[in-house]
Amino acid sequence: MTQFAKIIVDVPTMQTDQPYTYSIPELLTHQIEIGMRVVVPFGNGKRLVQGFVIEIIDNNQFDGDVKAIQSVVDLKPVVNTELLDLSAWIANETFSFRITALQMVLPSVMRATYKKRIQLIDEIDESLQDKLFQGNDSIEFDSEHMDAELMKELLQLTKAGKAELIYEVGNKAKFKMQLSIQPELGFEAYEDIKNGLRKNAKQQHLLVNYLQSLTENENNLIPQKQVVKEIGITTATITSGEKNGWLKKIETEVYRDPYKDTVIESTGMQKLTPDQDIAVTAVDEAIKNEINKTFLLQGVTGSGKTEVYLQTIAKALELGKTALMLVPEIALTPQMVKRVKSRFGDLVAVLHSGLSDGERYDEWRRIERKEAQVVVGARSAVFAPLDNIGIIIVDEEHESSYKQEETPRYHARDIVLWRSQRHHCPVILGSATPSLESRARAQKGVYEWLQLPQRINGQPMPEVTLVDMREEMKNTGESNFSEPLRNEITKRLEKKEQTVLMLNRRGFSSFVMCRDCGFVLPCPNCDTSLTLHMDTHTMKCHYCGHEEGIPKICPNCHSRKIRYYGTGTQKVEEELKTLYPEARILRMDVDTTRKKGAHEKILAKFGAKEADILLGTQMIAKGLDFPDVTLVGVLNADTALSLPDFRSSERTFQLLTQVSGRAGRADKEGQVVVQTFNPDHYAIQYAKHHDYESFYRKEMAIRHMENYPPYYYTIQLTASYTDEAGAAKKMLEAVQFLKPALSDKAIILGPTPKSIMRVNNRFYYQVVIKYKSEEQLKERLRELMTKSQAEVRKGLRLTIDSEPVNFI
Numbered sequence: 166m167t168q169f170a171k172i173i174v175d176v177p178t179m180q181t182d183q184p185y186t187y188s189i190p191e192l193l194t195h196q197i198e199i200g201m202r203v204v205v206p207f208g209n210g211k212r213l214v215q216g217f218v219i220e221i222i223d224n225n226q227f228d229g230d231v232k233a234i235q236s237v238v239d240l241k242p243v244v245n246t247e248l249l250d251l252s253a254w255i256a257n258e259t260f261s262f263r264i265t266a267l268q269m270v271l272p273s274v275m276r277a278t279y280k281k282r283i284q285l286i287d288e289i290d291e292s293l294q295d296k297l298f299q300g301n302d303s304i305e306f307d308s309e310h311m312d313a314e315l316m317k318e319l320l321q322l323t324k325a326g327k328a329e330l331i332y333e334v335g336n337k338a339k340f341k342m343q344l345s346i347q348p349e350l351g352f353e354a355y356e357d358i359k360n361g362l363r364k365n366a367k368q369q370h371l372l373v374n375y376l377q378s379l380t381e382n383e384n385n386l387i388p389q390k391q392v393v394k395e396i397g398i399t400t401a402t403i404t405s406g407e408k409n410g411w412l413k414k415i416e417t418e419v420y421r422d423p424y425k426d427t428v429i430e431s432t433g434m435q436k437l438t439p440d441q442d443i444a445v446t447a448v449d450e451a452i453k454n455e456i457n458k459t460f461l462l463q464g465v466t467g468s469g470k471t472e473v474y475l476q477t478i479a480k481a482l483e484l485g486k487t488a489l490m491l492v493p494e495i496a497l498t499p500q501m502v503k504r505v506k507s508r509f510g511d512l513v514a515v516l517h518s519g520l521s522d523g524e525r526y527d528e529w530r531r532i533e534r535k536e537a538q539v540v541v542g543a544r545s546a547v548f549a550p551l552d553n554i555g556i557i558i559v560d561e562e563h564e565s566s567y568k569q570e571e572t573p574r575y576h577a578r579d580i581v582l583w584r585s586q587r588h589h590c591p592v593i594l595g596s597a598t599p600s601l602e603s604r605a606r607a608q609k610g611v612y613e614w615l616q617l618p619q620r621i622n623g624q625p626m627p628e629v630t631l632v633d634m635r636e637e638m639k640n641t642g643e644s645n646f647s648e649p650l651r652n653e654i655t656k657r658l659e660k661k662e663q664t665v666l667m668l669n670r671r672g673f674s675s676f677v678m679c680r681d682c683g684f685v686l687p688c689p690n691c692d693t694s695l696t697l698h699m700d701t702h703t704m705k706c707h708y709c710g711h712e713e714g715i716p717k718i719c720p721n722c723h724s725r726k727i728r729y730y731g732t733g734t735q736k737v738e739e740e741l742k743t744l745y746p747e748a749r750i751l752r753m754d755v756d757t758t759r760k761k762g763a764h765e766k767i768l769a770k771f772g773a774k775e776a777d778i779l780l781g782t783q784m785i786a787k788g789l790d791f792p793d794v795t796l797v798g799v800l801n802a803d804t805a806l807s808l809p810d811f812r813s814s815e816r817t818f819q820l821l822t823q824v825s826g827r828a829g830r831a832d833k834e835g836q837v838v839v840q841t842f843n844p845d846h847y848a849i850q851y852a853k854h855h856d857y858e859s860f861y862r863k864e865m866a867i868r869h870m871e872n873y874p875p876y877y878y879t880i881q882l883t884a885s886y887t888d889e890a891g892a893a894k895k896m897l898e899a900v901q902f903l904k905p906a907l908s909d910k911a912i913i914l915g916p917t918p919k920s921i922m923r924v925n926n927r928f929y930y931q932v933v934i935k936y937k938s939e940e941q942l943k944e945r946l947r948e949l950m951t952k953s954q955a956e957v958r959k960g961l962r963l964t965i966d967s968e969p970v971n972f973i
């Protein structure tokens with residue numbers, strides 16, 4: 166009896182959630198399983214696409230013409246049933262398509278690549294074949310890069326029926342293979358061979374001796390490279406040995422290990438403080454009893470949250486379970502990876518964007534094959550194919566990088582909660598400054614609240630001094646360093662203690678302005694000004710990538726007084742060098758960390774006390790644990806405060822608290838100097854006093870008054886089009902379409918142009934819907950999305966973002 170498979174196909178220009186039915190050819194009946202990738206014909210039948218098998222059925226209710234599956238990509242399922250269900254849920258929750266969600270849960274190298282070829286099917290003139298096919302009988306048809314004349318002739322051939330267009334579905338995922346050798350004979354046989362060899366056949370003697378010694382070994386599969394190096398023979402000798410039947414050559418797979426060159430010392434468990442102990446005990450209980458509870462672990466900076474994570478992971482492993490730990494952006498927190506690796510060694514797999522595609526794919530397969538039981542990674546690691554999860558940890562749970570800013574727009578925290586239900590395991594959301602959403606849930610008892618109110622060293626929190634830059638500017642002029650900050654840095658240099666300096670880049674840019682007419686160099690494609698980049702000596706647009714030279718005269722009034730405004734880390738570094746010629750300075754920003762492993766190098770140097778000052782952007786605010794840092798300076802506390810986003814205060818409070826937390830973590834007392842133009846702002850005042858609770862209450866009151874999360878849910882709709890009126894019209898239509906499904910309690914803001922309305926010559930309009938509970942809203946939004954698919958071809962794009970983290 167013929168079987169059929171329901172398949173979600175990958176047709177980029179025509180996305181749909183509808184699975185298609187294909188018949189399973191007899192040959193493949195026992196091969197095809199749910200969760201495998203297959204290649205199927207689509208449309209006119211000549212086009213081949215990749216798809217995922219989501220169901221296998223005996224009866225086909227579909228009465229149209231059923232095509233057959235052409236081939237299988239995988240030998241076993243690549244998406245297990247959990248991830249299959251999860252991807253369906255994500256597609257539903259984030260208003261995206263199932264194929265997009267399915268592709269997202271796999272490493273990117275597993276995405277299909279599509280190629281077209283022209284294949285000769287009839288004889289043609291030899292010289293023509295040479296010209297068009299370079300002597301072969303097929304050629305890749307790359308319409309983007311091919312010579313137009315050549316393309317025309319090839320198409321004519323296909324029209325005449327002498328050649329045809331074929332589609333190839335490729336797979337980029339490659340294993341790294343390594344050649345190994347293995348003895349073919351026994352000890353005695355090698356003895357005989359040796360006796361038969363000529364005396365001067367030195368290399369052969371060496372090889373046979375070696376093979377003979379391997380016959381006594383349990384592991385006798387040795388990489389060829391190693392053999393060559395170890396006994397000093399040539400590969401030619403090995404090859405002739407193979408011909409003689411002395412040995413076998415075998416290809417084996419090796420993993421690309423991103424950490425193979427790093428030596429990580431192993432560490433043991435610390436004796437817990439009473440507060441840590443309460444937390445660990447509560448979580449261990451839930452792991453043991455398989456309860457899917459969520460804990461909010463709120464611990465001040467330096468209170469030992471990491472040790473709590475590590476000990477609960479150890480508990481899960483002890484019970485034969487696995488563990489998943491998410492960290493904001495791993496490239497920025499190499500210290501955390503090191504701490505987990507030093508505790509759990511080879512059991513740990515690391516997944517983050519700093520890995521090459523191959524490395525990431527190999528780490529993924531180590532998890533899938535159950536060779537790794539602990540996964541540490543950034544946002545996308547939330548899809549790690551772990552089995553039998555015992556604990557899931559989200560470190561710095563308030564970080565906005567947990568939200569994916571492109572479709573599917575999911576929040577890793579939501580995925581974590583879904584998986585914890587599936588695996589019956591607890592979750593720890595850890596932070597010194599929890600998001601208001603999470604803290605409010607702990608208040609209501611939805612999450613269990615665990616607290617670490619004291620620093621491990623028993624020291625008070627570092628003292629924070631605010632410097633009012635409005636006053637300071639009168640004395641210091643254009644310097645980036647106020648007098649109080651300069652004095653403290655001097656003291657640290659004298660005492661041989663370390664300083665961390667942060668330049669906040671959020672909401673901040675360095676631009677070129679004319680002093681005579683005020684002209685600022687705009688981007689030709691976007692409504693923004695261009696930013697000066699010292700490393701490339703160009704002006705760049707951060708939105709569209711446009712790049713041009715630095716102007717020497719004002720394009721507007723031709724004045725020569727066109728000057729650079731704002732501050733970059735490089736400029737600050739120069740000033741530091743003038744102020745403290747004897748200080749050793751390390752700079753950490755996008756320019757100095759572009760190379761792979763650069764973060765690690767800078768931090769290792771600082772940790773080894775090879776520098777006195779670490780100057781950086783926000784990337785130095787998190788996770789650093791250096792005992793000799795006793796001073797933290799924040800050069801510009803409030804650049805983000807003025808952004809038109811209701812989370813501006815929350816972000817500023819979090820950042821200041823995090824960065825302050827880098828000071829005084831060991832036995833020496835820490836101090837923080839914050840330079841600000843808004844010393845009275847509550848976010849800055851509460852950060853000064855390390856007072857999360859008061860900040861929380863004040864901010865909650867504001868959110869309540871203004872109907873924002875966590876009191877209301879939010880949905881953001883964005884339309885973009887090549888002209889402004891079209892984008893605005895689309896948003897108006899969307900509102901009209903949604904309104905009938907909404908109660909009068911829902912609040913609709915907009916349509917309004919986005920704060921940067923034009924990006925890359927597209928115009929953006931948005932609508933924000935705030936609501937408490939709207940039964941029909943999601944269904945209606947889904948309809949809207951499906952309807953809008955038809956307009957994609959006309960260039961109109963609509964995105965729907967549930968709980969956006971960025972409102973600008």
Ligand SMILES: Nc1ncnc2c1ncn2[C@@H]1O[C@H](COP(=O)(O)OP(=O)(O)OP(=O)(O)O)[C@@H](O)[C@H]1O
Pocket residue numbers: 435436437438441464465466467468469470471472597621787788789790826830
């Ligand atoms: N029980 C313990 N006994 C001794 N030292 C400990 C203990 N727990 C943690 N520590 C040490 O205290 C320091 C601070 O701990 P940790 O970095 O885990 O704090 P944290 O709360 O994660 O900090 P942050 O939020 O600032 O990153 C670390 O050097 C850690 O090794």
Ligand SMILES: [Zn+2]
Pocket residue numbers: 679680681682683684719720721722723724
């Ligand atoms: Zn000018």
Ligand SMILES: [Zn+2]
Pocket residue numbers: 688689690691706707708709710711924925
């Ligand atoms: Zn631009």
